[in-house]
Amino acid sequence: MNLIFEPGIWDLSNPEIWVGVGLLIFFGILIAVGVPKMVAAQLDAKGAKIQADLDEAARLRAEAEALLAQIRKEKAEAEAQAADMMAQAEADARRLEVESKAKLEETLERRQKMAEARIAQAEAQASAEVKAAAADLAAKAAEQILAARLAGGAKDPLLDAAIGQIGDRLN
Template sequence: MNLIFEPGIWSFANPEIWVGIGLLIFFGILIAAGVPKLVGSQLDAKAAKIQGDLDEAARLRAEAEALLAQIRKEKVEAEAQAADMMAAAEADARRLEVEAKAKLEETLARRQKMAETRIAQAEAQAAAEVKAAAVDLSAKAAEQILAARLSGQSKDPLLDAAIAQIGDRLN
């Protein structure tokens, strides 16, 4: 049943007793040498290092969250600024379009007026040329008619001179 109550288990001839006594002496030496304190201090140092790493990780996480919040805020601001710039650009484009239309209409009106003026000048010049040609033609015709009427009569040098001057005076 139980090994503790068997005869001969507690005798010094039993090698298991010597293993147990050696183990107790070994643990005693370890305790006397301060190994538990050394192990404890090593474990405490390791725990402190891990705690420091955890604190550093928490600080870095907080910084990352703050940076992420700032980036999101800047993104919203940049999107708002981009929307404002787009609206301003569209307004400028509309304004430039209206100005361009106005300038185009003004230019077209000015060119149309210039063309009408040139046409009026050409018409006036053509009318003047037609009038001058009509005057020349009528003077020549009058000269021929008068010459034909007078050819039947005797020639008068004063009348011939007056007829010759009619063409010059009508122009």
Template sequence: MNLIFEHGIWSFANAEIWVGIGLILFFGILVAAGVPKIAAKALDAKAAKIQADLDEATRLRAEAEALLVQIRKEKAEAEAQAAEMMAQAEADARRLEVETKAKLEETLARRQKMAETRIAQAEAQATTEVKAAAADLAAKTAEQILTARIASGAKDPLLDSAIAQIGDRLN
């Protein structure tokens, strides 16, 4: 059965009534002292602090995301710049290679021409020296023949015509 309708439950001799009255008085004193307002203010302050922390965290996250976007953009720009520099370096290397080959070929051609000129000069000098040696030898031989001929007193027509032709051939 229901306790509220029992006999003697509402009597002041019953201890449960006094506990209920004390509880109601306690809550009344708390309300009169403003404890619910203080608790509400404390909870509101705590909620405001939590909201401020959440707002700060949101702001920091937004800044971090913006910074991440900026860093990614700078990274992309740096990679593009590095790729451009590599391409430029490769182009410069190819250009230098072509220039170096051209200079090397030019130098080799110039040295070959100088060598050919020296060889031609050496050949001309050798030819001149051989002609001079041949002329000296011919002159000595002619001198010996003439000396022998003068000493013997005989004339040889073949020898006379050969001696006459030596001067024409040496020049």
């Protein structure tokens, strides 16, 4: 049952009564001195410090998220710029390839024409040398024939006609 209603519990010789009274006096002194206010002030200060730390953490988190968003944006811009640079480089490479092919074809054509001109010049020179050598040989042969004719005094009409045609054919 309930101890409060038992006989002898409220007797002043009961030590439990005095412990309870002492406890009430102790709590009264603590209240009179202002311990609850000090404890509340300490708890409020601790709470304020914790709240300041939480606010600082929230601010730092917001800054970190903003920095992360900025970094992601810069990364996307850098990737887009790199892609543009790659596209431009590929276009430049294709353009340079076309230009190089055109220049190479032009150079090859020019060299081919120069080689053909040199060949034609060499052919003309060789032809001129052959004609000159043939003319020299014909002149020497004619000289020998004329010298032999003069020495022998005989005339050959075919030989005279051939010698007359040599000059026309060589020029």
